Amino acid sequence: MTNDTAQVHGANRLLTTPFTIGSLTIPNRTVMTPVGTNLADPDGTPGKRLTAYWMERARGGCGLLVSEIIRVNEVHGAGLPRQLALTRDEHVAPLREAIEQIHSTGTKFLAQLHHPGSEGIPPLCADGVTVSPSGVVVRTTKAPTRELTTDEVEGLVGDFIQAARRAKEAGADGVEIHGAHGYLVCQFLSPYTNRRTDRYGGDFDGRMRFVTEIIEGIRKVCGPDFPISVRISASEMMETIGEPGVGITVEEGARIARRLEEVGVDLISVSTGTYETGTTIIEPINTPRNWRDPIIRAVRDAVSIPVMGTSITRMPSQAEQMLQDGLVDLVAMGRSWLADPQWGVKAIEGRDDQIVRCMGCMACFQALGSGPIICALNPRCGHESEFPPLPARDLEGRSALVVGGGPSGCEAAEQLALRGADVVLTEATDRIGGQVRPGCNPPGKEPMSWVIDNYEQRLRRAGVEVRLGTVMTADAVRGFGADVVVVATGAVPFRPALPGMNLPQVVEAIDVLRGDAEVGRRVVVVGSGMTGLETAELLHQRGHEVIGVYEMADTIAPGAFRQNVESVASHLRAAKIPLQTGHKLLEVTPDQAIFGTAQERVEVPCDTVVTAIGMRPNAALGQELATEGVEAVPVGDATGVARVAEAVASGFRAGRTAAVHA
Ligand SMILES: Cc1cc2nc3c(=O)[nH]c(=O)nc-3n(C[C@H](O)[C@H](O)[C@H](O)COP(=O)(O)O)c2cc1C
Ligand code: SF4
Incomplete structure (x- = not known):
């Protein structure tokens, strides 16, 4: 198939056609x-709250x-603190109410049945210990886990079957067994986590027995027509942590899928990891987008369901x-x-x-x-019952001024316009986006540019007048005379007062990302937050010698989300760029960055020192307006x-709730 085929629009798309299982x-x-x-x-x-969230998508x-x-199990089956349950018959009626609402839109509903196994949360387990096929500890969580007895495994098979019965009674159109992501069913399927010697372990048949008994039991209780999907990790991707061939490989994943078809499953949902x-x-x-396609293809080729x-x-x-490529029958997105x-509606239209x-x-x-969830x-995600899709038009005939075109300013401007105000958004630079603009430039960060593109057209559609290259002083704001003023002036880099910080070879990471800084051959990056790590990767990619990323704290990127940190740090490690913790910047000289560790003074020769030490709110305009008694709502990084x-x-909150001052 060619790309042209996929460019088919709206209602003519295969995407918009019904599908029967x-x-x-x-x-x-x-x-x-x-x-x-x-x-x-x-x-x-x-x-x-959850019903409103579902209804929005339906x-x-x-x-x-x-x-x-x-x-499905109340003793050791919790996957989240505030989680749906089908452990008791009392759960049926409330779920039925929600499903009836979903069905009123035409959307169908599958109930995903789950047990976390060793990936559970110990404080939510009755005796503080998770359970698993063979007591193999998850190396990332290190949660204590114990091996299930054969009787307990049989009991869990029953738990899944009873939960499926309740799902059917609640009006679900089918169930999905969560057999992916290293949770209990996946742990039974994987030769890495299933080392049992009873009938639920051993060879392939033994490893398949747990899920097979669940499927056969559901068939018996829910009937031959009740759709059953199984979500699998078609590869546990152990090669990504240096253990190729361990656990479920793609070949094993395809074999599992084939067996699932043989035991009567109706749909396979392919995931990994x-x-x-x-x-x-x-x-x-x-x-990269579509990275999982070859793994999906391996499953696709192995089955006819x-x-x-x-x-x-x-x-x-x-x-x-x-x-169109025949890779999938349904398009799965979370x-x-x-x-x-x-x-869906936008795709259809x-x-x-x-x-x-x-x-x-x-x-x-x-x-x-x-x-x-957020x-x-x-910003309405998880708050659907609190905020309707559109606000009341209570600002008709009013004017609003938003100073600053970063995400907070854009969001506020759009909401104010949706409330009926005549909105002007001023932006000091030549494009909206604020910190998102330089944020797009490191390797792999292109999806951030979608945010700016999207706000540009949303502001246009909402009728917001955007004035680029416009710097607003407090006088200018006062002179504007808007009924509502929002200050979204963002943040500026923080630079500590240390000897040598004013030397020309010291540059801000944000300026490097913007392309506004001159960078020499040998570079030291100070600060290992996401900005520091990403700037180091960008400079390495551009051929600079990144001598190291130096962090004062004793961990890399303290406070940042580990999965994000790892996604860049792993590239830096592969490029042999040292990530040095416990190094406090003391001084910069014309040819060195000098750090102090707990033990010593470390002099690092370099041509450029890139600082990514953090940002501080650019609150000057807000403060000046406050001093002058001009009412203004500060938002975003400015706060x-x-x-x-x-x-x-x-x-969003400011735009939805800002009141007109007297
Ligand atoms: C916040 C969050 C919660 C998730 N919870 C589940 C879950 O309950 N069950 C499941 O099978 N996958 C879960 N996933 C995985 C998603 O279904 C999906 O496979 C994953 O996000 C990758 O697809 P996407 O990029 O289209 O979101 C979750 C993902 C996210 C982001
Ligand atoms: S990854 Fe970010 S943008 Fe995507 S759904 Fe989650 S919060 Fe939203």
Whole structure:
């Protein structure tokens, strides 16, 4: 197939055609794969918040919505603190209510049945210990785990079957068994984690027995027509941590899929990885789109039942190509639906350019560590019941001025315009985007540019007047006389007062990324946050000799999300660029950067010192306005430096709630 085929628009796309699996007809080919949300009510029922989140995606044209992980066992089966459960018959009626609402839109629903095994959360296990086929500890979490007895394994088979029965009683269109990502079912399938000597281990047949008994049991209880999907890690990707051939390889994954077809499964959902190879489950920003296609293809070629698989699919043309190529029958995407719940409707109507594309920042995944789901680009994600899609038009005839065109300013401006205000957004540089602009330039960070493209057209559609190259003073703001003023002046680099910091060979990382700094051959990068790491990678790629990245703290990128850090740090290690911790910058001389460690003074010869020590709020305008008594709402980095996620959220809230001053 050619690319032209995939450029078919709107309703003519294969993507928009129905697809039938046994008794189930899905209205189009789009699937939202399971995404844990931490939004369920504490009793394991969907409640208002999770239902509103689902409904948003159902109304947005999602053909098949697969629930997040559902708990099947209350003793050691928790995967999230606020998780759906089908462990008791009382769970059926509330889930039925939510599914009825989903069905009213035409969207179909699968319940994903899950047990975390050794990837569980010890404090959520009854005796503080996770369970697993053979007591193999997950090396990333190091959570204590114990081997299940044969009786317990049989009990767990029953738990999955009973949960499937309840799902069917609740009106689910089928179930998906979570056999991927190193969770319990996957642990039984994998020769790395299954070292049992009873009938649930040993050879391939033994490793397949746990999932086979679950499938056969569900068939018996739910009937021959009840669709069963199994999500598999078609490769555990152990080669990415230096252990090729260990665990489930692609060949083993294809063999598992073939056996699943033989035992009567209706659909295979292809994923990869375990917690130990986590960036191959949920991929960071610098992972190439369609990277998983060859693995999906291996499964596809092994079976004749329908197949779907995530592969960082972000645009309808990309999805269409996968369908046209016969790679998949359904287009599986998780995060695309977080960033844009309207993905399906926009694809069907051919409004591809309006899709807010997930950029892969991982803020959604990181959020689950401490609370409910968020999306950096969709501030309503997880708050659907709190904020309607569109605000009331309560600012008709009013004017608003937004100073600063970073993500927080753009978001605030759009919301104010949607409320009916005449909005002017001023931006000091020649394009909107703020810190996102230099952020696009390191290797693999191109998806950040989608954010700017998207805001440009959203502001146009909302009727916001954007004035580029416009610096606003407090006088100018006062003179403007807007009814609402939002200050989104962003952040400026922080430079410590150390000897030599004013030398010309000291440059800011942000200026390097912007292309505004002259950089010599031998470079030292000071500060190992994401900006420091990414700048080091960019300079290495451009042929500079990066002598090292030096960090004062005793870990690289303290505070940053580990998966993001690893996605760049692994490249630096491969390029043999030292990542030095415990090195505090003391001084810069014309040909050296001088650091202090706990033991010694370290002199590092270099031509350029790139500082990535952090940013501080650019609060000057806000403070001046406050002094002069001009009411203004500060948003984004101007209030406290953070990620795109926080900037967008603060711009959204300000734009939605800002009141007209007297
Ligand atoms: C926050 C978050 C939670 C997830 N929870 C689940 C889950 O409950 N079950 C599951 O099978 N996959 C889960 N996934 C994986 C996604 O379904 C999907 O496979 C992955 O995000 C890669 O696809 P994408 O780039 O289209 O999102 C989760 C992903 C994210 C980002
Ligand atoms: S938070 Fe980031 S990774 Fe997650 S869906 Fe939104 S844009 Fe994508």
